[in-house]
Amino acid sequence: MTDQTVPRKPPRRARGEGTVYWDKRLERFVATRIVGYDDRGKEIRKRGSGKSRSAAMEALRLRVRDYERGLAPGADKTTxxxxxxxxxxxxxxxxxxxxxxxxxxxxxxxxxxxxxxxxxxxxxxxxxxxxxxxxxxxxxxxxxxxxxxxxxxxxxxxxxxxxxxxxxxxVVTPRGTTGRKSKSLTERQALEVLTLTKAHWMYAYIVVSMLVGIRTEEMRALTWDRVDLDSEPATVAVWRSVRKSGDTKTRKSRRTLAMPDLAVDVLRRRRRDQDADRVKAGADWKDTGLVFTTTLGTALDSANVRRGFRSALGAVPSVNPAEWTPRELRHSFVSLMSAGGAAVEEIAHVVGHSDTSTTERIYRHELRPVIQTGATFMNRFAAVDVVAPDWHMEPLFRLPGEERTAHA
Missing domain, CATH: 1.10.150.130 (Tyrosine recombinase, N-terminal domain)
Structure with missing residues (x-):
């Protein structure tokens, strides 16, 4: 026997732990393990490699775990x-x-x-x-x-x-900075806009958006076949938008709305103006059937509407055009309805919201609800002239010499 120490072999792994060997080509340890068989009876083998035996076994363990969880091949490298x-x-x-x-x-x-x-x-x-x-x-x-x-x-x-x-x-979303608050025109500002922008080509768009409450994406897609100016009352069917699908934002947004007289009047004028544009454009006219178009009949994009709206507001001294966008005409519609006493349920129905919570969340700054149901009921139950306003409560203590007063 010599004094030379014989290197000990690593302990044999238990059944099912796989095999570890040195790969000369990769210059790394490779661990393999059979994890199952496919439909043809062929072995399904997973591999893992590392600079040491333990690293290779850890890589194999992760591969086997991914396989057992049903993860696709390459999932371990996906970022x-x-x-x-x-x-x-x-x-x-x-x-x-x-x-x-x-x-x-x-x-x-x-x-x-x-x-x-x-x-x-x-x-x-x-x-x-x-x-x-x-x-x-x-x-x-x-x-x-x-x-x-x-x-x-x-x-x-x-x-x-x-x-x-x-x-x-x-993960819960943290609170960030305060975003741009929604706003609406006051009643005085709204009347000034309706009065002072009459000469602008955007006037019909402004009136219909403010007084009917249609979204800007629905306004741009509105066609004449959806407008009935001769019915009583005149109506507009809001069934389309400029979204990629052509549909409105939600199914509830599909609605047919009665229009106030001013909106009917400006739409009649808009039709006459569009006929004049068609004659002037001649062969260059594009017949899209849209209500609001360019002078060539093509559709307005969002930039057209925004520039035109701000240009129109230049005639209104009480507003700064740069601070307003077309969508705030719809906010103004909600504000005017609320100020006029409309219930939030009625407003939600008109603007095409699926429930009142959406209206209250988006237009919370415009809503000024005064809940009158309780007061109305109690006025009928206990009217002032029945109960009598000159009610009296007997004092608990009297001054010396003060006589008791009889009340009917």
């Missing part, structure tokens, strides 16, 4: 950026191009903050840190939109077996 880009390219459905651009902008925050994080290693801490970093510079709405984009992207990844849980759903 947050990968699933966000996949959602932007293929998960949008039928949405407007502007919506896609907004989502791309929101996803840029995700890509810059946690895009390089492996999806399988994404934690609530990563998401919370990302959203918290936006608190000082972005509104609560923007932060919520970023969270919603990330949530949708990971849900899509779950449906494709790239991850087995969605940590975004466990």
């Amino acid at each position: 947050v950026s990968d699933v966000v880009k996949d959602w932007i390219l293929y998960g949008q459905g039928q949405v407007d191009d502007n919506t896609v651009k907004t989502r791309e902008f929101n996803c840029a925050h995700i890509d810059a903050g946690i895009g390089d994080v492996l999806l399988r290693k994404l934690t609530t801490k990563h998401v919370e840190k990302l959203l918290r970093s936006m608190v000082a510079t972005h509104s609560t709405r923007t932060i919520a939109d970023v969270r919603a984009c990330l949530n949708s992207a990971i849900k899509r990844a779950m449906a494709r077996d790239l991850v087995d849980r969605n940590v975004v759903e466990l």
Whole structure:
């Protein structure tokens, strides 16, 4: 026997733990394990590699875990950026191009903050840190939109077996900066707008939007076959919008509304003006059937409407055109109805909301509800002339010499 020490072999692994060997080509340890058999009886083998035996076994363990959870091959290499880009390219459905651009902008925050994080290693801490970093510079709405984009992207990844849980759903959106508050024209301002903008080409658009309460996206898609100026009362059927699908925002938004006399009058004038534009344009006229068009009959885009609206407001001294957008005509409609005593249920029905909570949330600054039901009922129950206003309560204590007064 020699004094040379014989190297000990590593202990034999238990059945089912797999095999570890040195791969000369990779110059790494490789661990393999049979995890099952396919429909043809062929072995399903998972592999993991590392610079040491333990590293290779750990890599194999993670691969086996992913397989047992039903995750797709390559899930261990998928990053947050990968699933966000996949959602932007293929998960949008039928949405407007502007919506896609907004989502791309929101996803840029995700890509810059946690895009390089492996999806399988994404934690609530990563998401919370990302959203918290936006608190000082972005509104609560923007932060919520970023969270919603990330949530949708990971849900899509779950449906494709790239991850087995969605940590975004466990994160609460933090409060950011105060966003731009919605506002509406006062009654005096509204009357001035209706009076002083008559000569502008946007006048009909302004009147119908303010006095009927139609969304700007619905106004731009309004066609003459949906307008009945000869019925009693005159009506407008709001069934379309400029959204990619052509449909209104919700099914509840499909509605037929009666129009006030001023709106009917300006629409008749609008039809005459459009006929004049058609004659002037000649062969260049595009017959789209739209109510509100350019001088060539083509559809107005959002920039056309915004510029035209602000140009019209230049004739109104009491408002600063740069501070107003066309959508605030609808806010003004809600404000005027509320000031006139309309119940929030009636307002929600007219503006096309599915329930009053939407109206109260979006137009909370415009609503001035005075709940009169209780007062009206009690006036009938206990009228002043019945109870008598000269009510009297006997004092508990009397001064010396003060006589008791009899009351009927």
